Amino acid sequence: MKKPIVEIKNLKKVIGDKTIIHGISMDVFPGEVFGFLGPNGAGKTTTIRMMVGLMGITEGEVLINGFSIEKNFEKAISHVGGIIENPEMYKFLSGYDNLLQYARMLPDPVKKERIDEIVKLVGLEKRIHEKVKGYSLGMRQRLGLAQALLHSPALLILDEPTNGLDPAGIREIRTYIRKIAHEEGIAVFVSSHMLSEMQLMCDRIGIIQDGHLVSVETVGDFVGEKVNTVLEIEPIEKAREFVEQTFPELNPKVNGAKLFVSASREKVPSLVKVLAENEFEIYQVSSENSTLEEKFLEMTEGTK
Amino acid sequence: MSHFFRLIHNENVKIYKRMGTWVMIGILVLVVALVGAFTKFVLDPGSNADWKSQLTAENAQLTESLETAPMLEAQKRLLKERIALNEYRVEHDLAPMERDSLWGYMVDATTFTGIAALFTIVIAAGMVASEFSWGTVKLLLIRPVSRTKVLLAKYASTLLFAVLMLVLLFSTSFLFGMIFFGFTGAETPYLSYSNGRVVQQNMVTHIIELFGFRSIDLIMMVTLAFMISTVFRSSSLAIGISLFLMFTGPQIVQLLSQYDWVKYILFANTDLQQYTTGTPLVEGMTMTFSIVMLLIYFGLFAFLSLFIFNKRDVAA
Ligand SMILES: Nc1ncnc2c1ncn2[C@@H]1O[C@H](COP(=O)(O)OP(=O)(O)O)[C@@H](O)[C@H]1O
Ligand SMILES: [Mg+2]
Numbered sequence: 001m002k003k004p005i006v007e008i009k010n011l012k013k014v015i016g017d018k019t020i021i022h023g024i025s026m027d028v029f030p031g032e033v034f035g036f037l038g039p040n041g042a043g044k045t046t047t048i049r050m051m052v053g054l055m056g057i058t059e060g061e062v063l064i065n066g067f068s069i070e071k072n073f074e075k076a077i078s079h080v081g082g083i084i085e086n087p088e089m090y091k092f093l094s095g096y097d098n099l100l101q102y103a104r105m106l107p108d109p110v111k112k113e114r115i116d117e118i119v120k121l122v123g124l125e126k127r128i129h130e131k132v133k134g135y136s137l138g139m140r141q142r143l144g145l146a147q148a149l150l151h152s153p154a155l156l157i158l159d160e161p162t163n164g165l166d167p168a169g170i171r172e173i174r175t176y177i178r179k180i181a182h183e184e185g186i187a188v189f190v191s192s193h194m195l196s197e198m199q200l201m202c203d204r205i206g207i208i209q210d211g212h213l214v215s216v217e218t219v220g221d222f223v224g225e226k227v228n229t230v231l232e233i234e235p236i237e238k239a240r241e242f243v244e245q246t247f248p249e250l251n252p253k254v255n256g257a258k259l260f261v262s263a264s265r266e267k268v269p270s271l272v273k274v275l276a277e278n279e280f281e282i283y284q285v286s287s288e289n290s291t292l293e294e295k296f297l298e299m300t301e302g303t304k
Numbered sequence: 305m306s307h308f309f310r311l312i313h314n315e316n317v318k319i320y321k322r323m324g325t326w327v328m329i330g331i332l333v334l335v336v337a338l339v340g341a342f343t344k345f346v347l348d349p350g351s352n353a354d355w356k357s358q359l360t361a362e363n364a365q366l367t368e369s370l371e372t373a374p375m376l377e378a379q380k381r382l383l384k385e386r387i388a389l390n391e392y393r394v395e396h397d398l399a400p401m402e403r404d405s406l407w408g409y410m411v412d413a414t415t416f417t418g419i420a421a422l423f424t425i426v427i428a429a430g431m432v433a434s435e436f437s438w439g440t441v442k443l444l445l446i447r448p449v450s451r452t453k454v455l456l457a458k459y460a461s462t463l464l465f466a467v468l469m470l471v472l473l474f475s476t477s478f479l480f481g482m483i484f485f486g487f488t489g490a491e492t493p494y495l496s497y498s499n500g501r502v503v504q505q506n507m508v509t510h511i512i513e514l515f516g517f518r519s520i521d522l523i524m525m526v527t528l529a530f531m532i533s534t535v536f537r538s539s540s541l542a543i544g545i546s547l548f549l550m551f552t553g554p555q556i557v558q559l560l561s562q563y564d565w566v567k568y569i570l571f572a573n574t575d576l577q578q579y580t581t582g583t584p585l586v587e588g589m590t591m592t593f594s595i596v597m598l599l600i601y602f603g604l605f606a607f608l609s610l611f612i613f614n615k616r617d618v619a620a
Contacts, residue, residue, distance in 0.1 A: 015617075052446045077447065088440050090440055097321070101314050104310040104313060107448060
């Protein structure tokens with residue numbers, strides 16, 4: 001297994017007498033998109049702020065490439081590029097001058113060619129010399145991405161990068177994130193409260209709820225295994241009994257005029273075949289993935 | 305270019321790419337020009353032809369009050385110096401400097417360091433607070449640069465702005481002085497009293513010295529504004545408190561000057577001219593005492609700024 005780029009160990013944050021983060025531990029590996037999912041106020045931004053040294057750590061530690069963000073800040077942060085909440089830039093400067101600001105702060109300033117390359121990569125080459133004041137949110141988001149990638153970090157941290165973007169913008173960011181992670185081996189740590197989106201973008205997802213890390217799973221595990229199948233079938237009570245006897249693990253239930261079974265995807269065709277052979281009349285079969293959303297709601301509602 | 309210079313470069317870009325900075329620079333130049341024009345065309349300088357008899361009369365009056373009026377030792381010394389200077393002028397035929405001359409005008413213009421201080425305070429007050437209000441602090445502080453270094457670069461850039469204002473003040477007052485009053489009386493010396501006798505001093509040196517004395521107040525107030533901006537993240541609070549104290553501080557210590565503890569207040573020590581050409585605010589105060597007090601205050605401001613800036617959770 002690869003060495004993790006980020007190791008978070010029992011991270012806690014207490015502000016005043018309020019515990020906001022209750023001991024989170026997780027690792028992020030090179031080349032993966034790690035989703036950090038949770039409803040508003042769950043503690044995503046607070047966790048990220050501790051990861052990049054903007055906030056002090058009450059207990060526990062964050063190691064980036066083996067360096068502690070608290071004890072060895074400059075070494076640790078030099079591997080990180082990030083956008084924390086909205087990408088706020090100097091509005092009275094051009095996009096290019098903003099990038100120059102961050103370029104000058106590096107111990108070894110990046111070359112002009114690298115800046116031009118990044119500008120092209122995020123597709124801002126036409127407007128980069130205009131003042132940021134006139135940029136749309138999408139353009140600012142792209143400029144934010146450019147400043148985060150300028151120094152070729154090993155870890156990209158994005159806090160709700162799709163907030164406020166239109167669907168096209170969201171898709172663009174999503175494609176881009178997957179590309180840099182999988183092609184360039186950068187680890188991407190991305191937070192969101194939008195479940196559907198995370199499902200499309202991430203390899204692994206950690207769910208945070210009220211400052212607790214509820215679960216960390218790969219997206220495949222999340223969505224692949226369970227399929228809810230709904231059958232419009234007659235006679236319905238008989239069908240339920242039949243399924244109960246032949247496939248007790250499917251846990252059939254009747255709700256109104258519909259029969260619900262929870263079958264794995266591979267199971268569906270054989271189920272339908274057996275039912276048809278036994279003279280049941282099937283009007284409609286629909287299966288839906290148990291989405292992350294359901295799983296997420298299931299998990300988070302339990303704790304409320 | 306070294307890393308720290310690049311950080312200062314960054315801060316300078318943020319200062320000089322803003323309109324407001326250039327408005328302030330413009331106002332400073334304009335004030336110098338307008339006051340020059342006012343001195344030349346509006347003020348009546350009065351006749352200075354019989355300055356010798358005026359000085360003689362003044363000396364007679366000063367001598368009398370020296371003998372009759374009760375006063376402090378320091379005040380007495382001051383009057384004696386003044387009498388000695390006046391006598392020296394009459395003896396050596398050195399007319400007192402006039403306001404509508406190049407040097408006279410430049411000496412007047414040194415009081416505009418107050419405007420330079422005001423504008424530098426505005427810049428200092430925004431240095432840290434603006435990064436918070438713009439939200440850019442989040443991107444600024446996730447770079448491989450320690451917070452201490454970021455803050456020092458900001459402070460250094462603020463001082464550079466102060467230097468720019470002072471150089472601008474000196475050069476524009478020289479320029480407009482030349483335009484309005486011509487380069488006459490360039491050889492006029494400045495008379496000062498030192499070690500019991502009157503000495504002649506080069507006028508340019510004297511003017512630069514005046515700037516030097518006034519810069520101390522400027523630097524302390526700017527540092528105070530910078531600290532408030534860092535600690536409270538509010539530029540308006542920093543501007544408000546610093547300006548209020550800059551204008552009222554000296555008056556307050558004057559009012560309270562009968563109490564001995566006043567000498568520990570910052571504003572009792574910012575004017576070092578009280579030891580060269582004036583009387584100390586509280587008897588027994590010395591130049592060394594004031595310099596030590598200034599260093600203590602400076603250290604306190606610097607410590608507070610650095611400590612808070614390094615500690616703070618950035619949640620803007
Ligand atoms: N500076 C702070 N002081 C006190 N409470 C805070 C502070 N910052 C955040 N919180 C609280 O911590 C919780 C987590 O906030 P946040 O990390 O912003 O959540 P998320 O980014 O997941 O929406 C919220 O309940 C919020 O009210
Ligand atoms: Mg958030």
